Structure formats: structure tokens, C-alpha cells
Amino acid sequence: MRMGRASDQILVIGGGLLGLTSALALIEAGFRVTVIEKQSDVGLGASFANGATLTPSMSDPWNFPGVHRTLIRSLFQPTSPVALRPAALPSLVAWGIRFLANSTPARHRASTRQNFRLARYSLHETQRLQDRFNLDFESRKRGVLRLFRNAGEMAAPLAVAEMLAPEGLDYKILDAGGAAAAEPQLSGIREQIAGAIHYPIDETGDAHLFCQALKQTIRRLGGEILCGTEVCGIQRRGSRVTGVSLTKGDLPAERVVVAAAHASPSLLSDAGLCLPVKPVKGYSITIDTAELGNVPTVPVVDETLHGLITPLDGRLRIAGTAEFAGPDTRIRPERIAGLLSLLGQLYPHIRKRVRDGAVSPWAGLRPMSADGRPFIGETGIGGLYLNTGHGHLGWTMAAGSAKLLADLVTGSAPAIEPAPFRATRAT
Ligand SMILES: Cc1cc2nc3c(=O)[nH]c(=O)nc-3n(C[C@H](O)[C@H](O)[C@H](O)COP(=O)(O)OP(=O)(O)OC[C@H]3O[C@@H](n4cnc5c(N)ncnc54)[C@H](O)[C@@H]3O)c2cc1C
Known part of the structure; x- marks a missing residue:
């Protein structure tokens, strides 16, 4: 590792998965790094209790062809797993138009391929960091099983899998018996399974433990991490960044990385930049499995019910829902009931044993870009970089995005093509 000079100082705004992996990659590249996090600790935002899966298999953006029909329907079904809240509509208009404009089959396919390359690279980088720094985050390589209760629902995921196969996505189609053999705890609902896909490439791990x-x-x-410190503005002189303003004074710097998730656009708008990233709310519950007897060991996505159940050490994480509801992290009881119902519909015998007190609910905001790809690299302001907008794939893509960013900052040749993620691209 190189010794830093004064000009090697970089500020990173945001202590979530993206800010912290960026900080480590930049330290590895020889920079002196300060992370600024407004909450009392790192990893308390979207990175706190997510679905705990690293899934290159699910690299397809959420603005799939036909998404407008799903969103319009959801206006009249407030408890559907995907929900557009009428109150949030005014704040979503400009972004929403771009989100829908990017849902053509050709654009969706291109973004899926580009995300997959980043996601696959990111798994290698996650492993490299784990080995080099001996990181413990309950990492497991068991693949992910994706279940379908209606055979017709398999068509779109299979088309994605076929498209990504030449890129290196391995997958196996299973019938109900095969699915129950892969995860024996599913035997009780075997009759309801129309088919499944197993993706061996996918992994699991606790994002919050990783952040810690x-x-x-x-x-x-x-490296320095300043928690409980909020950035109120980005300072620039002409076309270069000069530092940030904090609630208590200014911090000068020649380079600043914005990894503030859904809060990034408001920070950037002060600096004259428009970033099309919006929050998409999701929920999880975490259940202590100490008193539950045998529990599943394979992560399962229920495609029909729009949720996933991931085994962690001594816990089950159940996650799902996509609410386009603005920057609101309030926990709606009906969403928590929905996740418990998902548990009941996948593992009825386990649901019966869960006590209410053993359930920890959580809601977080996925930072979703309008074209379904993250923003990584330098903005139009010299020295001002982005690493944000990873949507439902922020854990999957974190380590790879950080290494890509560090390569762009140092001018090294990146291992993957950076253009699809360019911070200055038009969406
Ligand atoms: C329910 C749910 C399930 C998910 N499941 C998965 C999954 O299984 N796999 C996967 O890959 N991804 C998943 N995701 C997505 C993933 O969790 C996010 O993409 C990822 O956590 C985003 O990380 P981040 O660092 O960009 O954001 P965050 O973790 O939110 O970090 C941003 C940080 O910036 C700080 N900040 C903001 N403004 C300022 C400021 N002005 N000054 C200082 N600090 C500031 C915030 O406090 C926050 O800590 C899921 C998300 C949700 C909500």
C-alpha cells in the first residue's frame, strides 16, 4: 500500500455498503480516506437488514417490459407486493418517465447484461476482500432456489437465464420433486410448486455484519470514519469540487465520493447536478431460529408471492415488497403480516412455531436509478465522484462497484467496461 500525500485525501459521503466498500478500495489504491456518515453508526440505512443475497442471477432491472401495467394496477391494490403510492406520484413524475422509457425490451436486455457483468465481477471482489482482510459476515455459497407456483411465470426468468448463460450464468431447471430435494423443508408445499430454477452462482451473507x-x-x-456527522452541501469552485460543508464547519478536499443512496440527488442538486435516483421501499423481518427446530438451509425466492427467505446463522431473513412511496421508512403492519404470511405459505410448519416476540421488523429504501444501472465514476464536476443507484442489487454489486470506482479514480484499467455505469450518462 502506498503512503498518502495531502492531495491523496478523499472524502466519502455515506457509510453504507457502497460508501464503505469504496473507502476500502480507495485505501487499497493508496488514498487517505474519510467516510462521513450522518447516523450514529455505519450500515444503518438500506444496508441494515436487506435480503442477504448476492444474486447475479437477478441482474435484470425492475423496469421490465410491461412494468407500467403492474404499477397502474398497484394504485388500486395498496397491499400488492409492488405498490405505487398516490401521494408519492408528484415526486416521481420526471424520474418515472425515464424509468418507463428504459423498460423497452432492448434497453432492459442491455442493462441486464451489463449489470450481470458487474455483479459477477463483484462476487470475485467480495471473495478477495474476505480473504485479504479476513472479513466475517456469515458468507455462504449455496446458490439460490427460485420457485414458481404457476408454470407460466417461469418464461421471463428463463429468458433472462438463457440470455445470460453465454455470459457465465449457470442454472438448472427443477420440477417440484427437484425443488423439494434441493430444500427438504419445502416438502410440505410440493403440490403447489409448478417448477423452480436453481442458480449455483448466487451467495448469501449479512450485509450489516459486512459493514461492521x-x-x-x-x-x-x-481510514477515518466520522459517524453522527451530516454533509449539508458539496462545495465547488468553477468546475472542480473543493470540499463539503458539515453541520459543524467545512471539510476541504480535492476529491469527494457521493455514496449517500437516495439522499444523493439532493446533495448533488446543490452542486448543480441532477441525478435520477429515487427510493423504493422494501421490508424485512428477521426471526431467531433457536426455538424453531429444523429450518431451511437454502435461500428461496418465491416468484409468485414476490419475496425471499434467506437462512443466516441462527436466523431467517424474510424480505420483499417494492413501494414507490418517497423517502418514508415507516413500517406498515400489513407489510410485516405479508412477510409472515410468505413464511406460512412456504414453510407452514415453521410459521406455526414462530412467536410474535421473535420477529424483528425493518424497512429500508433501495436507491433506484431510472435505467436500472448504478452510477459509478466522475461527474461533470472535477474530483466529484458517484457510487450509488444500485437499487435491488446494492449488496450484490458493492465490492465490484467500489473496485471499478477506485480504478477510475486512479486511472487504472478497470476489469469490466465502465461505460454502462458512467456517472455522466443520460438516462
Ligand atoms: C428490503 C430490501 C431487501 C434487499 N435485498 C437485497 C439483496 O438481497 N441483495 C442485494 O444485492 N441488495 C438488496 N437490497 C438492496 C441493497 O440493500 C441496497 O442497494 C444497498 O444497501 C444500498 O447501499 P448504499 O450504501 O447505497 O445505501 P445505504 O446503506 O442507505 O447507505 C447510504 C448512507 O448514506 C448516509 N447518508 C445519507 N445522506 C447523508 C449525508 N448528507 N451526510 C452523511 N451521510 C449521509 C445514510 O445515513 C446511509 O447510511 C435490498 C434492499 C431492501 C430495502
Whole structure:
């Protein structure tokens, strides 16, 4: 590792998966890094209790062809897993038009392929960080099983899998018996399974534990993490960034990385930039499995019911729902009931044993870009970089996005093509 000079100072705004992985990649590249996080600790935003899966298999953006029909229907079905809240509509108009404009089959296919390359690269980078820095985050390589209760629902995911196969996506189509053999706890609902796809490439891990492990590693390597410190503005002189303003004074810097998730657009708008990223709310519950007896060991996505259940050490994480509801993290009881119902419909015998007190509910905001790809690299303002907008794939893509960013900052040749993720692209 190189020794830093004064000009090697970089500020990273945001202590979530993207800010912390960026900080570590930049430290590895020889920079002196300060992470600024407004909450009392790192990893308390979208990275806190997500679905815990790293899924290159699900690289397809959520603005799939026909998404407008799903969104319009949801206006009249407030408890459907995908919900557009009427109150949030005014704030979504400009972004929404771009979101829908990017849902043509050709654009969706192109973004899926580009995301897959980044996601697959990211798994290698996650493994490299784990090995190099001995990171413990309950990492498991068991693949992910995707279940379908109606055979017709398999067509779109299979088309994605076929398209990504030449890129390196391995997958196996299973019947109900095969699905129950892959995860024996599914035997009780075997009759309801129309088919399944197993993706061996996918992995699991606890994103919050990963953030905590990164925090310790960054500090051990000399990086600084300022928690409880909010950035109120980005300072620029002409076409270059000069630092940030904090609630208590200014912090000068020649380079700043914005990894503030759905809060990034408002920070950037002060600097004269428009970033098409909006929050899409999701929920999870985490259940202690100590008293539950045998529990599943394979992560399962129920495509029909729009949710997933991921086994972690001594816990089950159940996650789902996509609410286009603005920057609102309030927990709606009907959503938590919906996730418990998902547990009941996948593993009825386990649901019966769950006590209410053993359930920890959570809601978080996915930072969703209008074209379904993250923004990584330098903006039109010299020295001002982005690493945000990863939507439903922020855990999957974090380590790879960070290495790509560091390569762009240092001018090294990146391992994957950076153009699809360019921070200055038009969406
Ligand atoms: C229910 C749910 C399930 C999900 N499941 C998965 C999954 O299984 N796999 C997957 O790959 N992805 C998943 N995701 C998506 C993933 O969790 C996110 O994409 C990822 O956490 C985004 O990380 P981030 O660092 O960009 O955002 P965050 O973790 O939100 O970090 C941004 C940080 O910036 C800080 N900040 C904001 N403004 C300021 C400011 N002005 N000054 C200082 N600090 C600031 C915030 O406090 C926050 O800590 C899921 C998301 C949800 C909600």
C-alpha cells in the first residue's frame, strides 16, 4: 500500500455498503480516506437488514417490459407486493418517465447484461476482500432456489437465464420433486410448486455484519470514519469540487465520493447536478431460529408471492415488497403480516412455531436509478465522484462497484467496461 500525500485525501459521503466498500478500495489504491456518515453508526440505512443475497442471477432491472401495467394496477391494490403510492406520484413524475422509457425490451436486455457483468465481477471482489482482510459476515455459497407456483411465470426468468448463460450464468431447471430435494423443508408445499430454477452462482451473507467488518478494517488501515456527522452541501469552485460543508464547519478536499443512496440527488442538486435516483421501499423481518427446530438451509425466492427467505446463522431473513412511496421508512403492519404470511405459505410448519416476540421488523429504501444501472465514476464536476443507484442489487454489486470506482479514480484499467455505469450518462 502506498503512503498518502495531502492531495491523496478523499472524502466519502455515506457509510453504507457502497460508501464503505469504496473507502476500502480507495485505501487499497493508496488514498487517505474519510467516510462521513450522518447516523450514529455505519450500515444503518438500506444496508441494515436487506435480503442477504448476492444474486447475479437477478441482474435484470425492475423496469421490465410491461412494468407500467403492474404499477397502474398497484394504485388500486395498496397491499400488492409492488405498490405505487398516490401521494408519492408528484415526486416521481420526471424520474418515472425515464424509468418507463428504459423498460423497452432492448434497453432492459442491455442493462441486464451489463449489470450481470458487474455483479459477477463483484462476487470475485467480495471473495478477495474476505480473504485479504479476513472479513466475517456469515458468507455462504449455496446458490439460490427460485420457485414458481404457476408454470407460466417461469418464461421471463428463463429468458433472462438463457440470455445470460453465454455470459457465465449457470442454472438448472427443477420440477417440484427437484425443488423439494434441493430444500427438504419445502416438502410440505410440493403440490403447489409448478417448477423452480436453481442458480449455483448466487451467495448469501449479512450485509450489516459486512459493514461492521469493513468499518474495523478501514480504521485498522488508517481510514477515518466520522459517524453522527451530516454533509449539508458539496462545495465547488468553477468546475472542480473543493470540499463539503458539515453541520459543524467545512471539510476541504480535492476529491469527494457521493455514496449517500437516495439522499444523493439532493446533495448533488446543490452542486448543480441532477441525478435520477429515487427510493423504493422494501421490508424485512428477521426471526431467531433457536426455538424453531429444523429450518431451511437454502435461500428461496418465491416468484409468485414476490419475496425471499434467506437462512443466516441462527436466523431467517424474510424480505420483499417494492413501494414507490418517497423517502418514508415507516413500517406498515400489513407489510410485516405479508412477510409472515410468505413464511406460512412456504414453510407452514415453521410459521406455526414462530412467536410474535421473535420477529424483528425493518424497512429500508433501495436507491433506484431510472435505467436500472448504478452510477459509478466522475461527474461533470472535477474530483466529484458517484457510487450509488444500485437499487435491488446494492449488496450484490458493492465490492465490484467500489473496485471499478477506485480504478477510475486512479486511472487504472478497470476489469469490466465502465461505460454502462458512467456517472455522466443520460438516462
Ligand atoms: C428490503 C430490501 C431487501 C434487499 N435485498 C437485497 C439483496 O438481497 N441483495 C442485494 O444485492 N441488495 C438488496 N437490497 C438492496 C441493497 O440493500 C441496497 O442497494 C444497498 O444497501 C444500498 O447501499 P448504499 O450504501 O447505497 O445505501 P445505504 O446503506 O442507505 O447507505 C447510504 C448512507 O448514506 C448516509 N447518508 C445519507 N445522506 C447523508 C449525508 N448528507 N451526510 C452523511 N451521510 C449521509 C445514510 O445515513 C446511509 O447510511 C435490498 C434492499 C431492501 C430495502
